[in-house]
Amino acid sequence: MDRSISGAHWSNPSRLKTRHLVLLLHLDEQGSVLRAAEAARMTQPAASKLLAEMEALLGVPLFDRHARGVQPTWYGQVLIRRARSALLEIGRAQEEIAALRDGRMGQASIGTVVNPGTNLVPRAVAEIKSRHPDILVRIEMDYSRPLVARLLDGQLDLVVGRIMDPDGGLDLEFEPLADEPHSVVVRHGHPLATQKTVRHADLAAYGWILPPPDSVLRARLETMFLERGMQGPRNVVETSSLPVTTNLLRVSDLLTALPVEAVAPYVQAKQLAVLPLELGVGMESFGIIRRRGHLLSPAAQKMLEALRTMARQLYARGGPR
Structure with a gap:
């Protein structure tokens, strides 16, 4: 019609x-x-x-x-x-003009997925704040799809994540940084952590902390179980929160799949452990995503430069992958 x-x-x-x-x-x-x-x-x-x-x-x-x-x-x-994007841009323009008028740099809003959110982004923000303490930095941690949607809506200046959908892809620029293999993470002293070798079949007896059903990682974990002839976990806790996940691990025998870098401080403190198992689950390379042709504010441009600098230090010399 x-x-x-x-x-x-x-x-x-x-x-x-x-x-x-x-x-x-x-x-x-x-x-x-x-x-x-x-x-x-x-x-x-x-x-x-x-x-x-x-x-x-x-x-x-x-x-x-x-x-x-x-x-x-x-x-x-x-x-x-x-x-929505236009009105957000108008509001941000007013904030930037007021900041520049008052001799300040303004603000930068960043979205990040878990792995770079635990190493790359904090280091880049620390670098920015040491040089420009007046910049207000806002950070959101989530999965790539919602972060990219907020980027396209103008709610974020930059995203460190992945472009998962073709929709809106032409409006985005992507700078790849590193890939992201996942490992099985458990509490320090977990029964599986005391074994010299761990097989995929050994995982079946334990409950799991999993991301929500609509996440790519959840689908890949379920595929991994099926490909190995295993039934998917039935004893499950669903959460997208890293703090909730790490604290649940510390007080239970639950398992989860995370990038090693995301829990490195807990492993070093002997609160968590990484099982000696090649899980065979990973994600596409994450990178810096921004809107194509969009002029970044002075603060967001500084943030972009800091992310690039820290990424070269972390990933270019065979650092966390």
């Missing part, structure tokens, strides 16, 4: 104003013109008029109306994603 607005023609979308975009996000969040109007501090007729203006300017319906409220169309979803 033709979903275009009857009789509408493409107008100049540059006539969209900030108030249009703000209302658009409220409509998406609230799912109701009335509630969106209240959130935007305007009347419902004024909100309906602004929505009609947007649809007339673009020549497409942005929301479907139904008895329960409004829901964005495909066109609306595209504009909502770009509007």
Whole structure:
């Protein structure tokens, strides 16, 4: 069915104003013109008029109306994603201008997966703070997919992770840094840690701490079990939190799969141990990801340079892989 607005023609979308975009996000969040109007501090007729203006300017319906409220169309979803990014950029521009006006460098927001989040990113941040203590650094640790989504939305300046999906790939630049093999990690003194050799079959008797089902690592662990004719773990704790994982390991006989570098301090302190087993589970190379053609703020540019410098020291000479 033709979903275009009857009789509408493409107008100049540059006539969209900030108030249009703000209302658009409220409509998406609230799912109701009335509630969106209240959130935007305007009347419902004024909100309906602004929505009609947007649809007339673009020549497409942005929301479907139904008895329960409004829901964005495909066109609306595209504009909502770009509007959120645009408003975030405007907000950041105001912060950067204020910081530069006051003689400060501003801020940098980084997303990272676990392994570089335990060595590369902390070292790079320490380097930045030693040289530029006025830079505000924000760090988020998560899996690659949500981090890259936040990068594309403009919520993050840089991500140290992987591009897992082709969607949005053309909008991204990737600098590979290192691969990431995983090992089986247990508490110090675990029964398996006292064995000179460990086989995959020995793992079956123990419970596991696993990442959520939608993660790539979870799928690869399950594939590893199947390829070796083993039943996947039934005694399972699911978490994406490294602190929760390490503390669970220390007080139980549970197993987990992690990069050795992620738990190196615990191993050195004899709180955790790495089993002498080639698990055969790894992830693609992680690297520095940023938006293609996007001009980084002075603080984010400094952060990028520090990440590159620390990566050369960690990985170029056969360091953690």
